[in-house]
Every structure is written in structure tokens, then in C-alpha cells.
Amino acid sequence: MADDLQSVEAALETLLDGVSPLPGETVPCDRAAGRVLAASIAARLDVPPFDNSAMDGYALRAEDAGRVLPVSQRIAAGQASAPLESGSCARIFTGGAIPSGADCVVMQERVEIRDDGVWIPGDIPSGDNVRRRGRDVRAGSELLPTGTRLEAAALGQLAGQGVTEVEVRRRPRIALLSTGDEVISPGEPLASGQIYNSNRPMLKRLLERFGADVVHVASVPDDFATTCSMLAEAAEIADVVVTTGGVSVGEEDHVKRALKQLGQLDLWRLAMRPGKPLALGRLSGAHGEARFIGLPGNPVSGYVGAWLFLRPLIGELLDCPALKQLPRIHARSEFATRTQARRHYMRVALTFDAEGPRATAFADQNSAVLSSCIAANALAVVPAYSELREGDTVECLWLVEA
Numbered sequence: 368m369a370d371d372l373q374s375v376e377a378a379l380e381t382l383l384d385g386v387s388p389l390p391g392e393t394v395p396c397d398r399a400a401g402r403v404l405a406a407s408i409a410a411r412l413d414v415p416p417f418d419n420s421a422m423d424g425y426a427l428r429a430e431d432a433g434r435v436l437p438v439s440q441r442i443a444a445g446q447a448s449a450p451l452e453s454g455s456c457a458r459i460f461t462g463g464a465i466p467s468g469a470d471c472v473v474m475q476e477r478v479e480i481r482d483d484g485v486w487i488p489g490d491i492p493s494g495d496n497v498r499r500r501g502r503d504v505r506a507g508s509e510l511l512p513t514g515t516r517l518e519a520a521a522l523g524q525l526a527g528q529g530v531t532e533v534e535v536r537r538r539p540r541i542a543l544l545s546t547g548d549e550v551i552s553p554g555e556p557l558a559s560g561q562i563y564n565s566n567r568p569m570l571k572r573l574l575e576r577f578g579a580d581v582v583h584v585a586s587v588p589d590d591f592a593t594t595c596s597m598l599a600e601a602a603e604i605a606d607v608v609v610t611t612g613g614v615s616v617g618e619e620d621h622v623k624r625a626l627k628q629l630g631q632l633d634l635w636r637l638a639m640r641p642g643k644p645l646a647l648g649r650l651s652g653a654h655g656e657a658r659f660i661g662l663p664g665n666p667v668s669g670y671v672g673a674w675l676f677l678r679p680l681i682g683e684l685l686d687c688p689a690l691k692q693l694p695r696i697h698a699r700s701e702f703a704t705r706t707q708a709r710r711h712y713m714r715v716a717l718t719f720d721a722e723g724p725r726a727t728a729f730a731d732q733n734s735a736v737l738s739s740c741i742a743a744n745a746l747a748v749v750p751a752y753s754e755l756r757e758g759d760t761v762e763c764l765w766l767v768e769a
């Protein structure tokens with residue numbers, strides 16, 4: 368690799384090597400949104416639990432169709448039904464229990480009410496408009512596999528089983544440290560040479576979207592001894608320690624030296640743009656080892672680094688397949704570019720029309736220009752030492768949380 372830069376693949380392998388899923392914990396279902404199942408869940412009920420009507424209408428035996436049938440009972444949703452008297456039909460409503468003996472439902476728009484009953488058309492097949500017991504879920508089958516992120520439909524399925532609590536992975540605990548004497552917090556007055564900390568809220572939000580918990584944030588001054596003590600403190604409480612800034616080559620970049628003193632630096636400097644000085648390592652903490660990711664200070668480098676490295680790391684800790692890899696999409700490039708030694712992860716807006724996906728790049732791809740991330744919903748991956756022309760196909764990583 369040119370200039371001793373490491374590949375993104377090697378960095379991912381190093382980062383994920385030896386990472387095991389966090390333990391499970393039991394939480395109430397109404398607080399489980401976004402959490403990841405730590406064990407698969409077997410269905411304990413058939414859903415629906417009984418044969419029921421898909422329509423408002425009349426339940427009957429299909430063989431009785433094509434004549435006038437007296438109405439022998441009325442079944443609203445939520446009521447128990449009696450066996451259907453022979454040669455009769457039952458008034459029934461959507462969700463009502465099909466009476467035993469009946470095998471089909473005719474919708475009310477198709478019948479005629481007569482003095483002596485209801486005229487039913489002759490072409491009603493057996494099974495019509497009946498939602499069979501267990502059609503959605505069979506008791507004993509796997510309802511949700513381990514590693515499922517509990518989003519809307521999965522939460523609905525759990526409730527459909529009458530389940531009130533689930534075992535989910537503990538959320539990864541993240542410490543987020545911002546280095547740099549020039550970086551101050553919103554609310555403080557901005558002196559000459561200072562900038563506001565945009566990385567912190569940006570990364571906090573991304574980490575939360577990936578399913579982690581940011582348990583500690585701190586600002587680290589450009590001083591070696593303080594960097595060491597603050598990293599040590601973070602490693603005591605976090606599974607993953609993330610820093611921003613201070614990983615390049617300047618005299619004020621203390622993070623790598625502190626990491627070497629407190630743990631180990633596994634890998635540094637990647638053949639990617641943005642994010643070249645990214646550093647990976649480990650720190651020893653109270654509960655064993657904390658993983659360390661040193662993101663470069665430039666906001667776009669942090670943003671891209673979070674999608675490429677923090678998301679899969681959190682995916683491993685949560686053992687959630689959907690988080691481990693970003694979906695890949697081939698798109699028509701609406702731009703032209705050329706790369707040198709570093710693979711370029713360009714911020715693009717993916718749009719979809721009849722011709723297929725198109726990738727439009729933000730004009731300024733500098734790693735300090737966070738505006739490029741606002742409208743970007745994907746990263747176009749332009750290989751090192753390559754030329755991309757408008758109209759070429761480019762591989763894009765879709766920026767979805769899971």
C-alpha cells in the first residue's frame with residue numbers, strides 16, 4: 368500500500384477481531400424499540416388464534432350457496448360463535464369468529480336481503496374470505512430470529528403473541544472525547560481561532576441511530592498528561608472509546624502516544640479519503656478491554672468513519688447482521704473524478720427513477736465541509752488510482768442505520 372497506508376478492509380478486520388456480542392438484558396416491550404434481540408423468539412400462539420372473517424357479510428357452508436338462507440346467529444368481532452345450524456347462514460363482521468361448520472364468507476354487497484332470509488350468489492368457493500387460524504404465525508415456529516432489530520413490524524408481532532418483555536443486547540456504551548484546544552461548546556462565546564464542536568452532536572446522533580448509548584462526553588485539552596488521564600477514565604466506563612482530532616502528525620496530536628502508553632495502537636493511517644489518519648487500538652478498563660477508535664478531527668472524516676467503522680463495530684457488539692454491512696447499490700455516476708493512492712468515499716445523493724439509481728456528488732468534497740453530508744444518503748466508492756467518468760457505474764454504500 369502506497370505511503371504505508373492500510374486498507375479499509377485490513378482496518379475492519381483489525382477492529383472486529385475478537386469482538387464478542389454484549390450480554391443480554393430483559394426489557395419491557397414498550398421500551399424495546401430499536402433494540403436488538405439477544406435470543407430468537409418462538410411463537411407461543413397461532414396468529415390469528417382462530418378462523419375469522421375477512422369481510423362484513425355472511426358465513427355459510429359453500430355447498431349451501433346459490434339460494435336463500437335464514438340467518439341463524441349474529442357474530443360480531445370479539446364474540447364467541449355457536450356451531451352453524453345446517454341450511455342457514457350467520458351474520459358476521461370482519462374479525463368475527465367463523466362458526467364451526469361454516470367454510471366461507473360472502474361480503475354483504477353481494478347478497479340480497481329477502482323476507483325469508485338472505486339470497487346468496489352461487490359462486491362462493493369454500494375458504495373464500497376466511498382468514499385461517501395460524502395463517503400469519505404458527506405456534507412453535509420462529510417468530511423473530513436472534514439479531515433482529517426491533518422496529519415497527521417486529522414490535523407488532525411480539526404484541527400479537529401477548530409478549531410483554533424481551534431479552535435484548537445491552538446497548539454498547541460509548542465514550543466520546545473531543546480533542547483540540549480550539550474546539551469549544553455551543554453556548555460559549557467564540558474567540559478568535561476557536562470553532563464550535565460540531566463533531567460531538569453529529570457523532571452522538573449517529574451512534575444512537577446505530578443502537579449505542581453515548582454514556583460519557585468530554586473535551587480533552589491538547590496536553591499529553593491530561594489526554595492520558597481522560598482516556599483512562601473513559602476506558603473505565605465504556606465498551607468503545609471514540610476520540611475526534613489529534614491523530615495526525617502535528618506536535619499537538621497526543622492521542623496516539625497516549626494510546627500506546629495506556630493500551631495498544633493496532634493500526635493507523637488508512638488508504639481512504641476522507642479519514643486518512645484514523646487510528647484503531649485498545650485500552651484496558653475496569654470491565655476488560657475497551658476498543659478505541661481515533662477519528663480525525665475534520666467533521667466529514669468523522670462522519671464517514673462512523674458509518675464505515677463504528678456502525679459495523681456496534682453491529683458486532685449487538686450481533687445484528689443488518690448493522691454489520693452497509694447495503695451496496697450500483698448507480699450511474701452523474702459526476703467525473705480521479706483518485707490517487709486513497710480510495711475516495713464521496714458524499715452523494717442517490718435518486719431513483721425509471722432508468723435506475725443515479726449518484727450526484729456534492730460539489731465540494733473537502734473533509735472539512737460538513738455541508739456535503741447534509742443531503743448525502745450514500746457514499747460513492749471510487750477505487751484508488753482510478754478515473755470515473757460521468758455515466759460510468761459507481762458502487763455506492765447506502766447510509767441506512769440498519
Ligand SMILES: Nc1nc2c(c(=O)[nH]1)N[C@H]1C(S)=C(S)[C@@H](COP(=O)(O)OP(=O)(O)OC[C@H]3O[C@@H](n4cnc5c(N)ncnc54)[C@H](O)[C@@H]3O)O[C@H]1N2
Binds near residue numbers: 563614663665
Ligand atoms: N502534515 C500533515 N498534516 C495533516 C495530515 C498529514 O498527513 N500530514 N493529514 C491531514 C488529514 S487528511 C486530516 S483528516 C487531518 C486530521 O487531523 P487530526 O485528526 O489530528 O485532527 P485535528 O488536527 O485535531 O483537527 C483537524 C481539523 O478538524 C477540526 N476539528 C477538530 N475537532 C473538531 C470538532 N469536534 N468539531 C469541529 N471541527 C473539529 C480542527 O479544528 C481542524 O481544523 O490532519 C491533516 N493534517
Ligand code: MOO
Binds near residue numbers: 641663668735
Ligand atoms: O483524511 Mo483527511 O480526512 O483527507 O482530510
